[in-house]
Structure formats: structure tokens, C-alpha cells
Amino acid sequence: MPEQASAGRHDDQGWGTAVSPQQRTDEEASGVIFDSSDGTAAPVSPPRRRRHPVRTTLIIATAVALATAGGVAATGALGGEGDEPAATAPSGPERTAAVERRTLTRSETVDGTLGYGEPDTLQAPGGSRSGTLTQLPGEGDVIKRGESVYSVDQQQVPLLYGGAPLYRALSSGSEGDDVELLEKNLAALGYTGFTVDEEFTAGTAEAVQEWQDDLGREETGKVAPGDAVVASGARRVAEVKALIGAPPSGPVLTWTGTERMVSVDLDTTYEDLVKKxxxxxxxxxxGNSADAKVTEVGNAATAKPEEGDSGSGSSDEATLPVELSVPDQKKLGRYQAAPVEVTLAADTRKDVLAVPVAALVARKGGGYAVQAVAAGSVEHRPVEVGLFANGMVEISGDGITEGLKVGIPR
Incomplete structure (x- = not known):
């Protein structure tokens, strides 16, 4: 190529711009000659000068200057002695929160069912007992100690409290735990003349005769296995199975305790949340609430697939049967059965320092820090984390004190 094609010019700061042959031609036509020996331009003849290239250069230079000034102003990077103050960058996070001293409780809310629990079935005594059922309770009836559960041939079969059924005939001279159970109930019902122990004495026999008279039964002074029903306490009838006029055999009724309780089929994921x-x-x-307490935790069981279910998915997930008591039954209102939400409080940490979880900043290499905001500056301070609960997290570490302001990153 000709040498003039690679000719160039330099500005005062040393930045180079290439000059094309066409530009050299334009300069000659405009009366400006480029001197390659010292990089200066010399005027030739002033008449009829054309300065379009120079005007273009001035326009570009002006645009660059304006863009540069705009960028500096936008970033606030320039300080100066002008009348307008320079913009400054924010000195800290837009949002902050104070480190609090509080109690944290980890909890989980699950679905539950309010009711009287799973009913038990009461079987009429087997053997050679004959007769006809002449009285049965109604569904929802509450039966207490000494009251009739059902009647056979117009003779009442009362309820006694205890942990084991009457399994043998009791009379004078009998000894054992079942004798003590009988005597405890007779004493609770107001009968006297005997000592509550494991011996069936003449005094016990006299008390039994008085009891039988009050029940409208034959006064034998002896007690047979089918003469009374034993349960752990008062019972509420859930469903009557037998019919009046039928023989006293098979299932008579189902019943439950008298206090409402809550049942939960708990996902085994939350097994660590519950214990007695x-x-x-x-x-x-x-919307009302009541305090409750876990009373029973069963063994994990897998739900049976419903008809038409392939057996995969949630039907195969194991659940844990959990029962909760509600001490203040009045807070349950008039509900007899209802779906409820149960919030289990699994872990509690008292008197700890805590911040919103959003205040945590992940550190390179692992762990967490918080942005401590103090005296107009921001400092990242490493922290140890503890319990996470309800959007808060327990933290500790050097320089972490109650009331310290920490940033909430976006």
C-alpha cells in the first residue's frame, strides 16, 4: 500500500487516530496540509475552505465530553469546588433490625381431629349366662361408677372402675387384686363395714348384699364375673350394637372416654417433635384455641392404599398415631367432633439473642455473618447459629450484643 495510507496524527495526550487517504484528500481540498515530519497542520490558502471533517470531530469530541461528565455525575465520583454538592453512595443497608433477647420455640402445625378417641367394644360375658337384655343406654350417654351399663332380666349390670375385668366368682375367703378392686369401688360408692385390702371378709359380704339390694338384684353376698363391667373410668357411649330383647352375648356397644381429645396421624418426618x-x-x-399435651405416641404405620390406587405415593407414607389431651375442656366450646389444627412446640431456647433469618449473610468457605451497622459504618461479623423458629434465628459471636443493629440484605 502507499505510505500515506498508514499515516496518522496524535493528540496532545498521545492517543493515536489513523488518517485515511480520503481524509488527506479532503484536507488538501480544504486548505489544510498534514506535515508528516512533525505532526502539525499548516494553512495553505484561506479562500473557499471546507471544514466538514473538523466540524464532525468537534461534534464527536463534544458528545464524548458530555457522556463522560454525565457518567461521573451519575456515580458521584467527582468531588469539586463547584456550587452543587457531589452525590454520595449509601453508607449502609437500606433496612436494619435490632438483635433481640427472647425465647425461641420451634414448632410445626399439622392437621388433627377433635373427638372422643377411638372407641372400644364392650362384649357381653360369655359362658352359660342366659337371660334377655331389658335395658340399654343411648348413644352419647355418659356412664359413671355404680351406674347401669345395661340390664339383664331387669337386673342392672353396673360399671366399676379398675384396670382388669372380674374373671372369677368372689365370696368370703377369696383373696387377690380383684377383691381389692371390688372393695375400692364399694368404698367409693359409700358402703362401709370392711377394710379395703385383698381379703374378702364377712364385712365385705355384708357390703355386697347391701349393694345388690340397691341394684335390685338377688342378695347373695357373692359377685360373679358378669355381675359388673370394669373400665378405667367414666365412659361415653359411641354406638349401641345390641338390641333389647336379644340374649346378652356378643358386642353390646362401643364406648370412649368422656373427655374430648385430639388425634393426629403424624408424618414420620416430624417424629422428633413429639413425646409424652x-x-x-x-x-x-x-378461630379459638386451647392448650393441649401429648399423652400417647403409637408406632409408625403405613396407610393402606385406597381402592384403585396403584400403591404408590402418599398412600404408602408412614404415619405416627398421636393423641393429645385438652385439660380445659371448656375452651373446646360445644364442639363434639371437628377438624382442628395442632401446633406442636418441639424445642424451646430461653433468653437467647436472635435476629431475622434474612439478616444472615453466607460466608465464603461456610458459616454465616451479620452486617453490624455502627457509627455510620458496616462491618461483617461472623456468628454461630442455633435454633431457627418462626422466621428468627439464634446467633452468638464476638461483638454480638442485644440492641446491635444489623443489616437486612436485599
Whole structure:
């Protein structure tokens, strides 16, 4: 190529721009000659000068200058002595929160069912007992100690409290735990003249005769296995199975305890949340709530697939049967059965320092820090994390004190 094609010019700061042959031609036509020996331009003849290239250069230079000035102003990078103050960058996070000293409780809310629990079936005594059922309770009836559960041939079969059924005939001279159970119930019903122990004495026999008279039964002074029904306490009739006029055999009724309780089929994922004594809160359909406590934790069981189910999915997930008592039954209102929400309080940490979880900043290499905001500056301080609960997290570490302001990153 000709040498003039690679000729160039330099500005005052040394930045180079290439000059094309066409530009050289234009300069000659405009009366400006480029001197390659010292990089200067010399005027030739002033008449009829054309300065379009120079005007273009001035326009470009002006645009660059304006763009540069705009960028500097936008970033606030320039300080100066002008009348307008320079913009400054934010000195800290837009949102902050104070480190709090509080109690954290980890909890989980699950679905539950309010009711009287799973009913038990009462079987009429087997053997050679004959007769006809002449009285049965109604569904929902509550039967207490000494009251009739049902009647056979107009003779009442009362309820006694205890842990084991009457399994043999008791009379004077009998000894054992079942004798003590009988005597405890007779004493609770107001009968006297005997000592509550494991011996069936003449005094016990006299008390039994008085009891039988009050029940409208034959006064034998002896007690046979079918003469009374034993349960752990008062019972509420859930369903009557037998019919009046039928013989006293087979299932007579189903019943439950008299206090309403909450049942939960708990996902085994939350198995660590429950044990006997775990506290909970029960929320009723009307929004009211009542305190509850775990009383029974069963063994994990897998639900049977429903008809038409392939056997995969949630039907195969194991659940844990959990029962909770509600000490203050009045707080349950008039609900007899209802779906409820149960909030299990699994873990509690008292008097700890805590911040919103959003205040945590992940550190390179692992662990967490918080942005401590103090005296107009921001400092990242490493922290150890503890319990996470309800959007808060327990933290500790050097320089972490109650009331310290920490940033909430976007």
C-alpha cells in the first residue's frame, strides 16, 4: 500500500487516530496540509475552505465530553469546588433490625381431629349366662361408677372402675387384686363395714348384699364375673350394637372416654417433635384455641392404599398415631367432633439473642455473618447459629450484643 495510507496524527495526550487517504484528500481540498515530519497542520490558502471533517470531530469530541461528565455525575465520583454538592453512595443497608433477647420455640402445625378417641367394644360375658337384655343406654350417654351399663332380666349390670375385668366368682375367703378392686369401688360408692385390702371378709359380704339390694338384684353376698363391667373410668357411649330383647352375648356397644381429645396421624418426618408431655396448641374451626399435651405416641404405620390406587405415593407414607389431651375442656366450646389444627412446640431456647433469618449473610468457605451497622459504618461479623423458629434465628459471636443493629440484605 502507499505510505500515506498508514499515516496518522496524535493528540496532545498521545492517543493515536489513523488518517485515511480520503481524509488527506479532503484536507488538501480544504486548505489544510498534514506535515508528516512533525505532526502539525499548516494553512495553505484561506479562500473557499471546507471544514466538514473538523466540524464532525468537534461534534464527536463534544458528545464524548458530555457522556463522560454525565457518567461521573451519575456515580458521584467527582468531588469539586463547584456550587452543587457531589452525590454520595449509601453508607449502609437500606433496612436494619435490632438483635433481640427472647425465647425461641420451634414448632410445626399439622392437621388433627377433635373427638372422643377411638372407641372400644364392650362384649357381653360369655359362658352359660342366659337371660334377655331389658335395658340399654343411648348413644352419647355418659356412664359413671355404680351406674347401669345395661340390664339383664331387669337386673342392672353396673360399671366399676379398675384396670382388669372380674374373671372369677368372689365370696368370703377369696383373696387377690380383684377383691381389692371390688372393695375400692364399694368404698367409693359409700358402703362401709370392711377394710379395703385383698381379703374378702364377712364385712365385705355384708357390703355386697347391701349393694345388690340397691341394684335390685338377688342378695347373695357373692359377685360373679358378669355381675359388673370394669373400665378405667367414666365412659361415653359411641354406638349401641345390641338390641333389647336379644340374649346378652356378643358386642353390646362401643364406648370412649368422656373427655374430648385430639388425634393426629403424624408424618414420620416430624417424629422428633413429639413425646409424652410435649406441649401443643389446638386451633378450633371458629378461630379459638386451647392448650393441649401429648399423652400417647403409637408406632409408625403405613396407610393402606385406597381402592384403585396403584400403591404408590402418599398412600404408602408412614404415619405416627398421636393423641393429645385438652385439660380445659371448656375452651373446646360445644364442639363434639371437628377438624382442628395442632401446633406442636418441639424445642424451646430461653433468653437467647436472635435476629431475622434474612439478616444472615453466607460466608465464603461456610458459616454465616451479620452486617453490624455502627457509627455510620458496616462491618461483617461472623456468628454461630442455633435454633431457627418462626422466621428468627439464634446467633452468638464476638461483638454480638442485644440492641446491635444489623443489616437486612436485599
Amino acid at each position: 408431655g410435649t406441649k401443643a396448641t389446638v386451633e378450633l374451626p371458629d
